[in-house]
Amino acid sequence: MSAPYDVPGATHVYSGKVRDLYDLPNGHLLMVASDRISAYDHALEPPIPDKGEILTRMSLWWFDQLADVAPNHVVSTDVPDVVAGRGIEVERLDMVTVECIARGYLTGSGLADYRASGVVSGIALPPGLTDGSKLPEPIFTPSTKAEYGGHDEPISYEQVADAVGSELAARLRDLTLEVYARGEALARERGIIVADTKIEVGLRGDGTLVLADELLTPDSSRFWPADAWEPGRAQTSYDKQFVRDWLTSPASGWDRASDTPPPRLPGEIVERTRARYVEAYETLTGETFRR
């Protein structure tokens, strides 16, 4: 995995799959989005040029679009040059220890749970749903926060209420569903299905819920091209399909079941993937990603 940036005046404190967190002397945090990409639970090489900046700008755009739904943790984009464009100074919050996930479509772990029991995070769904089915209405499907490298475990709404209290659980559910509904509707108008999303929420000292982390990016959400949506099979990933197709093709020589690390991505796949991130950003925001 590419090493976190050495940021003058900041102390590196956390590395996620894709992003890194630093303490700042003024008590705020610096959140830095790397160009790292992962697929099939593996960190891939090489990084995708500009991915971190593109997704940072997408998050900032979404924070602005949804400012009427909830405040966010952004303090400033005036960050040290080494992380310019991919770093955000953020307010330090008391983070809620629940992954707040909303699903508008059935796939991934939700589909697996549904196939096993007809239930997803304690919510019974109607029969006859398949991979990629649009749900009758979006559902709140929280999960635990796994340690780095682990898998989040789905939990029921009741378990969330037991963990954080019924009042906060209701606020988290309502906020998650509102953010998803607004994001899904806006993206859908622009030809992108946001099938599901995970938001991170923090609390201020006065109890205000604040949107943290990243927001409605292809790293925190499943982005599908709307014109390729076809329930009954795995959907096309807006951003990672080129990577997935190459890794599972004979050209890569990789056996996904072997649990060996995937091979380095060819330059053409890297560039086509970068172009998809640029396209997603420009399609959503109507702005040009200038590099």
Ligand SMILES: CCOC(=O)Cn1cc(-c2ncnc(N)c2C#N)cn1
């Ligand atoms: C950048 C990677 O960070 C994480 O993935 C998870 N994480 C978030 C925090 C956090 N903690 C206090 N205040 C905040 N505003 C945040 C944020 N964002 C800690 N870990």
